[in-house]
Amino acid sequence: MLRIAVQAKGRLFEETMALLGESDIKLSTTKRTLLVQSSNFPIEVLFLRDDDIPQTVATGVADLGIVGENEFMEKEEDAEIIKRLGFSKCRLSLAMPKDIEYPGLSWFDGKKIATSYPVILRNFLKKNGVNAEIHVITGSVEVSPGIGLADAIFDIVSSGSTLVSNRLKEVEVVMKSEALLIGNKNMSDEKKEVLEELLFRMNAVKTAEDKKYVLMNAPKDKLEEIIAVLPGMKSPTVMPLAQEGWCSVHTVLDEKRFWEIIGKLKGLGAEGILVLPIEKMIV
Ligand SMILES: Nc1ncnc2c1ncn2[C@@H]1O[C@H](COP(=O)(O)OP(=O)(O)OP(=O)(O)O)[C@@H](O)[C@H]1O
Ligand SMILES: O=P(O)(O)OC[C@H]1O[C@H](OP(=O)(O)OP(=O)(O)O)[C@H](O)[C@@H]1O
Ligand SMILES: [Mg+2]
Structure with a gap:
């Protein structure tokens, strides 16, 4: 039996469930339980917050996980990327107040940047020799400059409308992200066989998409x-x-x-x- 960790609710949930459904993996999701077994495939689904998925897979509590690439990179957990799933596409970008002119990365020197992704941001700043202060905040990052909590932000951008409504502009794209199927590195041969069948089905769905x-x-x-x-x-x-x-x-x-x-x-x-x-x- 394989165990796959997926997001319980949020931006990844619907498409994750649709992918499993189209792969003909039947789940009774009528009850809001944390762990649901499939009635027709040797897999059980563990519903978690996306933040907890990389660690759950790296430690082997779950064999597989579906998680945003941004979250996987942020957590730096030791699991492998099995398949890029192509949904929940977004990017992680630096943004600043739209009325201030942006001269280049050096603008961020000595500034305070609010983010929920401190690891990715720290790595990027270090690589580019920028010395900025990182302020960690778990949500509503885009309001930080407006309320004087930070000079700039580093967060998820998709359509850009959240930035616009907070009078911010995107100035540097640091990484692109999409949903990933990740896996534990030490799966047994039996589990690998089930994974092969699952991938065969997912590929058939994705190819037809x-x-x-x-x-x-x-x-x-x-x-x-x-x-x-x-x-x-x-x-x-x-x-x-x-x-x-x-x-x-x-x-x-x-x-x-x-x-x-x-x-x-x-x-x-x-x-x-x-x-x-x-x-x-x-x-
Ligand atoms: N606007 C967006 N457009 C496309 N993809 C997005 C968008 N916002 C987030 N994502 C992707 O979906 C993932 C989950 O986003 P969501 O906002 O549901 O996370 P969350 O609030 O951290 O949820 P959780 O309660 O599970 O911790 C993100 O890590 C990112 O990969
Ligand atoms: O560029 P946009 O299309 O505006 O999307 C970007 C926004 O979407 C996400 O938030 P979400 O709406 O998921 O709310 P959350 O803050 O509760 O996660 C993300 O954190 C950004 O704030
Ligand atoms: Mg989260």
Whole structure:
């Protein structure tokens, strides 16, 4: 039985639960219990504050964890990154009052910086030879300059709207972060086998995530040109239609290039284009 530590509530919770759900790991989360066993997969889920996840995994209390890269770096615990999960993307940045001109990193010399990430900040300042005072605060970091608690802040930025509403500007991006699957370094062979199965499922979900299954009717005389614009996994499936001179083309498209390719297909005479979501993809 594998044990995975996840955030009990907060920014990582929903997507973590969605990933486990789409990997067909059934959990009864009706009760607010700290530890929930899956009914159809040898895994149990431990719900924690994200701050506690790196240590829980490093010490082996949990075998796996899903945690923000920022929190993992901050805690400097000895666990390994197994997979980058691509959600909860954000960055850790230095920000200062927006009306003051920023001349470069030397501005921070002798200043007081409020943060919940003192380890990452200290390492960054040291590497860049900046001598600043670090004031540790566990939340509402962005209000610190406004209330005279600090000159600047070092915190999570995503859309930047929290900075704007506190009259701050982002001046240095120190690190980028996303959710990580981390693992204990001394897992038994049995546990590693379960992990392999879990990764196989997660990869199938992740690979399908930004892909669409596309079906269309294509005039036979344009088939070669149509196939040429389709990236597909290998080559598209082509099937005859009852109507003379037409065929049905099936393929997989990447969401990023979707509209561009659909436009070209229409231009080549493709009709009746159907677009379906893909639940899982094993390549
Ligand atoms: N605005 C955001 N956009 C995207 N990702 C974010 C954002 N804010 C935080 N994150 C990511 O989600 C993680 C969890 O954020 P959250 O705010 O839920 O943490 P928390 O308040 O420390 O929660 P906990 O109660 O578990 O300690 C962060 O460590 C970061 O990796
Ligand atoms: O750049 P933005 O899109 O505004 O996001 C950044 C904010 O999001 C997070 O806080 P959150 O909203 O999770 O609240 P919290 O302080 O309770 O963690 C983070 O601590 C920042 O304050
Ligand atoms: Mg936390």
